[in-house]
Amino acid sequence: MTTNDTTTVSSVPLVIITDILLQLPIKSIVRFKCVSKSWLLLIKSSEFVTAHLNCSIRNHSLIVRYYNHAFGNDSGLMLLRSDLKQHQVELPPLEGLSTFPKIVGSCNGLLCLDVSSAFGMAFVLWNPATNEFKRLPTPSLTESRLKTFWMVSLGFGxxxxxxDYVLVRIVNFQARYDAIAEVYSTSTGKWKEVAAGTGSCVIYGGQDAVAVKEVLHWIANGIGVLVNEKFVVSYDMNLELFWRTAMPELPTDCYVKALSYDQSLALAVYPGLGFRSRLSNRFELWVMNEGKGWTRTFNTAFERIAWPVGSFRDSKIIMKSVDQFFLFNPKTKRNFILPIDSGMGYSYKVFTYVDSIVAVNGENDEKEVEAQIEGMVHDGSN
Known part of the structure; x- marks a missing residue:
């Protein structure tokens, strides 16, 4: 088909055109937006974007951010696709970066990047498949002479x-136990302050928020009178409400990481690297059962010390040992080695990722579509 062959294009039923487009690579789909106004409207429609996303979800990938502590400039993004081949991912043309961006979260093919040097002060929404990106407005909560940042925690879902895509920023100021939170949503394009309600606890920066359905979760440590306790702090994107949940009784010398598992919130409990106990390779998984509290799903031991870094397809846990990554299936207790280069001097963040055509300005940005159609009118396209 060509843009000049309008008879051929218009004579093909829309349902067939849709089925064909859904099978094509994203680069081809993006090019076909220029075929005609009707094709542009089809591809930009929320129905087509959702249908394409549902097809893409069958082929999850992993996106890995790596950073060398000894050589800070040795950083990058790597995509591990279902064929187990590694692909380097180039960042969008962002100016003024003082450090390699951090990934706040990955959702439906969109990555939320923290491009600030500290305290989550600048963000970019980016679709690596289409290479579209958008700088988000500067957050409202800033430092002042009387309010100095202590800790900033982030979440994306x-x-x-x-x-609606939502970015949550939780700020703890020095000399204050209570936190202040603000939320950015793509539907409004603005930051909105909300009551944090986390009480006497703090979410330490650097950890990844876990999205389970419409709720974001973080691990939090008590402060003040609750200094020896751990909690899960949660934020419901629908209710715009925070709350905290007590953890099950766990050893005081363990590490805990929140994960998404089997459509529920789970806690991976492990001793961690450098732990000298004979139980240093132990691993437990506690799952939150709505209305019933925490249930220990399993307790196992690996052949070597390993710790969780994320979950894959909500059914497997991504584990890292000193020199390798592997997928662990809690139901079968089988491991699958992942071909990810693992160096001692590197830190890693691993996220589940799918290719999509979700736009950074929303799935159906009317102003953008109108501008493109206007351009087609001047070009003579149908």
Missing amino acids: FNQDTN
Whole structure:
């Protein structure tokens, strides 16, 4: 088909055109937006974007951010696709970067990047498949003479009920036990301050928020009178409400990481690297059962010391040992080695990723579509 062969294009039923486009690589789909106004409207429609995303979800990938502590400039992004081949990912053309961006979260093909040097002060929403990106407005909560940052925690998720991508920023100031939170949503394009309600606890920066359905979760440590306790702090994107949940009784010398597992919030409990106990390779998984509290799903031991870094397809846990990554299936207790280069001097963040055509300005940005159609009118396209 060509843009000049309008008879051929218009004579093909829309349902067939849709089925064909859904099978094509994203680069081809993006090019076909220029075929005609009707094709542009089809590809930009929320129905087509959702249909394409549902097809892409069958082929999850992993995106890995790596950073060398000894050589800070040795950083990058690597994509591990379902064929187990590694692909380097180039950042979008972002100016003024003082450090390699951190990934706040990955959702429906969109990555939320923290491009600030500290305290989550600048963000970019980026689709690596289409290479579209958008700088988000500067957060409202800033330092002042009387309010100095102590800790800033971040989370990124998708509210399916409102078709909205949400970025949460929780700020703890020095000499204050209470936290202040603000939320950015793609539907409004603005930051909005919300009551944090986390009480006497703090979410330490650097950890990844876990999205389970429409709720984001963080691990938090008590402060003040609760200094020896651990909690899960949660934020419901629909209710715009924070709350905290006590953890099960765990050893005081263990590490805990929040994960998404089997459509529920789970806690991976492990001794961690450098632990000298004979139980240093132990691993437990506790799952939150709605209305019933925590249940220990399993307790196992690996052949070597390993710790969790994320979950894959909500059914497997991504583990890292000193020199390798592997997928662990809690139900079968089988491991699968991942071909990810693992160096001693590197830190890693691993996220589940899918290719998508979700736009950084929203799935159906009317102003953008109108501008493209206007351009087609001047070019003579149909």
